[in-house]
Amino acid sequence: MIRLENLTKTFKGQKDPAVEDLTMEIPEGEICVLVGPSGCGKTTTMRMINRLIEPDSGKIFLEDEDVTSVDSDQLRQRIGYVIQQIGLFPHMTIEDNIATVPRLLGWDKKKTSDRTDELLEMVGMDPSDYRPRYPKELSGGQKQRIGVVRAMAADPSVMLMDEPFGAIDPITRSRLQNEFLRLQADIKKTIVFVTHDIEEAIKMGDRIAILRERSRIAQYDKPENILLAPADEFVANFVGSGASLKRLSLAKLSDIELIDWPTADLDTDPDKVREILQRSDRGWVLLLDDNRRPQRWVSSDDLEDDDEDLSRTGLRADSIAHPDTTLSAALADMLTSDKSSVIIVDESGAYEGVADLETITNATKAMRVEARADNGHDRDGTAETGTEESEESGGRLKKDDS
Amino acid sequence: MDLFFTYLQFTYEDLLTQTGEHALAVGISLALGTIVALTLGCLVYQREGSAKVAIGITGTILTIPSFALFGLLIPLLGLGWPPTIVALTLYAVFPILRNTVTGLRGVDTAIVDSAQGMGLSRRQRLFRIELPLAAPVIIAGIRVSALILIGIAAIAAGVGGPGLGEGFFSGLARIGSATALYLVLGALLAVMVLALLFDIGFLVLKRFVTSKGIRN
Numbered sequence: 001m002i003r004l005e006n007l008t009k010t011f012k013g014q015k016d017p018a019v020e021d022l023t024m025e026i027p028e029g030e031i032c033v034l035v036g037p038s039g040c041g042k043t044t045t046m047r048m049i050n051r052l053i054e055p056d057s058g059k060i061f062l063e064d065e066d067v068t069s070v071d072s073d074q075l076r077q078r079i080g081y082v083i084q085q086i087g088l089f090p091h092m093t094i095e096d097n098i099a100t101v102p103r104l105l106g107w108d109k110k111k112t113s114d115r116t117d118e119l120l121e122m123v124g125m126d127p128s129d130y131r132p133r134y135p136k137e138l139s140g141g142q143k144q145r146i147g148v149v150r151a152m153a154a155d156p157s158v159m160l161m162d163e164p165f166g167a168i169d170p171i172t173r174s175r176l177q178n179e180f181l182r183l184q185a186d187i188k189k190t191i192v193f194v195t196h197d198i199e200e201a202i203k204m205g206d207r208i209a210i211l212r213e214r215s216r217i218a219q220y221d222k223p224e225n226i227l228l229a230p231a232d233e234f235v236a237n238f239v240g241s242g243a244s245l246k247r248l249s250l251a252k253l254s255d256i257e258l259i260d261w262p263t264a265d266l267d268t269d270p271d272k273v274r275e276i277l278q279r280s281d282r283g284w285v286l287l288l289d290d291n292r293r294p295q296r297w298v299s300s301d302d303l304e305d306d307d308e309d310l311s312r313t314g315l316r317a318d319s320i321a322h323p324d325t326t327l328s329a330a331l332a333d334m335l336t337s338d339k340s341s342v343i344i345v346d347e348s349g350a351y352e353g354v355a356d357l358e359t360i361t362n363a364t365k366a367m368r369v370e371a372r373a374d375n376g377h378d379r380d381g382t383a384e385t386g387t388e389e390s391e392e393s394g395g396r397l398k399k400d401d402s
Numbered sequence: 403m404d405l406f407f408t409y410l411q412f413t414y415e416d417l418l419t420q421t422g423e424h425a426l427a428v429g430i431s432l433a434l435g436t437i438v439a440l441t442l443g444c445l446v447y448q449r450e451g452s453a454k455v456a457i458g459i460t461g462t463i464l465t466i467p468s469f470a471l472f473g474l475l476i477p478l479l480g481l482g483w484p485p486t487i488v489a490l491t492l493y494a495v496f497p498i499l500r501n502t503v504t505g506l507r508g509v510d511t512a513i514v515d516s517a518q519g520m521g522l523s524r525r526q527r528l529f530r531i532e533l534p535l536a537a538p539v540i541i542a543g544i545r546v547s548a549l550i551l552i553g554i555a556a557i558a559a560g561v562g563g564p565g566l567g568e569g570f571f572s573g574l575a576r577i578g579s580a581t582a583l584y585l586v587l588g589a590l591l592a593v594m595v596l597a598l599l600f601d602i603g604f605l606v607l608k609r610f611v612t613s614k615g616i617r618n
Contacts, residue, residue, distance in 0.1 A: 050519060052515070052518060052519055073521045073522070073523045074521065075521070076518070076519055076520060076521035077520070077521030078521075079519075081516065081519030081520055083512060083515060083516055083519070085510075085512030085516075086512070086516070087510070087512040087513045087514075087515060087516025087517070088513075088516075089513060089517070089531060090513070090535070090613075090615045090616050091534050091535055091613030091615045091616050092613070092615065093615070100520055100522075101520050101521065104520075104521055104522065104526075134613075134614060134615030135615060136615060136616075147516075150520075151520075160519075
């Protein structure tokens with residue numbers, strides 16, 4: 001946990017403070033992204049946490065310990081630090097680069113060496129191959145990996161990352177971001193992540209602090225809430241257009257309530273199927289096999305012929321997704337499938353529910369309403385109420401998910 | 403030409419002794435000058451004002467005619483080795499200091515920033531990161547100083563100092579005599595060989611202190 005209390009910093013020769021009276025708390029094990037236009041003081045804020053920049057006033061707490069005036073070198077050895085330019089030591093081997101902080105801390109050789117191997121393996125780089133290399137012998141992506149790994153070497157509970165993936169081509173960047181998120185899921189560090197890219201903020205952040213000039217917090221919230229309920233004009237402009245679209249790339253099918261579609265077994269009597277169709281107003285029945293795996297979509301038109309074999313009639317149920325699919329991926333699937341819907345199945349492939357275009361629209365509406373309610377920004381009643389229609393077509397947020 | 407070689411056969415022992423003395427005087431002064439320049443460089447490179455003053459003063463020393471400097475030191479230090487070493491040391495400082503400052507300032511700020519961010523102290527950053535990275539530039543400065551000193555050291559003979567200057571001075575004093583030219587030529591040849599040896603030495607040294615990671 002990191003807590004900043006009333007931090008203020010004015011640089012010499014400048015009238016206005018770069019950071020003014022900033023108070024915020026970063027919860028244990030979360031990635032907190034500081035994002036804002038250039039010159040808003042986000043980097044200054046981050047550099048005050050490990051006191052590369054000393055605050056003029058205010059206090060910094062790490063795990064409830066006031067570190068505002070402890071020895072700054074020792075403090076920094078406890079905090080991982082990654083910058084955009086990486087700053088690997090070019091005259092040292094990869095091994096020596098990674099071992100820098102463990103050696104400062106006086107770890108013995110065996111422990112340091114084991115840790116170096118462990119870290120290299122963690123990012124998929126063969127230790128025997130890479131340990132003796134020099135930074136100039138690595139690609140940009142590999143250097144970045146070493147930069148991150150070096151910062152984690154002494155297993156600090158807190159890490160500071162200043163645009164760590166900023167100087168890398170988009171494809172490698174995306175790969176490194178994913179790799180880092182996977183790592184973070186295991187290591188659960190408390191991370192302060194600075195970027196000017198809102199897309200990256202949304203992708204990486206458990207929490208996002210949108211900063212305006214002098215590092216004043218415009219909004220500090222979960223990414224979904226920032227997208228759906230920007231606190232003010234500044235945030236809305238910063239997040240930019242297509243906020244709802246961005247939200248879809250964040251939410252997963254498991255976050256929304258699915259439609260409970262009428263189903264029948266493949267070997268059900270066609271008359272029974274007709275009866276089910278009549279009782280429901282859906283127009284289609286989903287046929288499942290013995291293991292409840294979706295097989296075919298059948299409408300009443302397909303059942304005109306009495307001795308029709310159910311396993312060959314109707315449409316193949318081929319648009320299938322897992323619950324951890326994002327809404328935007330599901331939407332893409334729908335648009336290319338015959339039935340404009342996706343069937344959601346569990347690990348074993350068994351039917352769980354169905355989502356269609358309406359489900360997703362309603363879900364985003366519901367999210368918006370909920371986010372506004374959370375923030376108390378219900379703008380004079382203009383918020384759309386998306387919950388009425390969603391009663392029958394599913395698509396509400398799950399109750400336990402807020 | 404044959405005569406010159408005959409002459410060398412008779413005098414090479416003296417010439418070798420003088421060359422040895424010359425190298426020793428240059429070596430000692432270079433070592434002292436390097437210590438002074440490195441210390442000074444590390445102290446001033448981060449402060450624009452102090453660096454300018456230090457480089458200005460040492461640079462001015464280099465413009466004092468060597469004969470004059472040797473002469474100025476006689477009242478203080480007498481004749482022979484002491485004024486020689488002191489004068490040469492003073493001349494050695496400027497090129498090394500300037501390259502030390504340039505080299506240390508040339509280290510990528512991102513590297514220093516990441517080192518600081520990882521908790522290396524001021525001293526650790528200087529000795530483990532900045533100096534090793536500036537080493538090739540600093541060595542180049544020492545090499546320039548060495549070549550300057552080899553030349554200037556010849557003047558030391560004027561204050562009774564050691565080295566190959568003896569040959570030039572006595573040669574010039576006896577101009578017109580049979581051996582005058584040979585005296586000068588012999589000393590000149592020795593100075594050139596010495597300069598070459600020093601240069602080779604620095605190539606080896608540079609390779610030795612430059613990490614594989616920053617070699618081209």
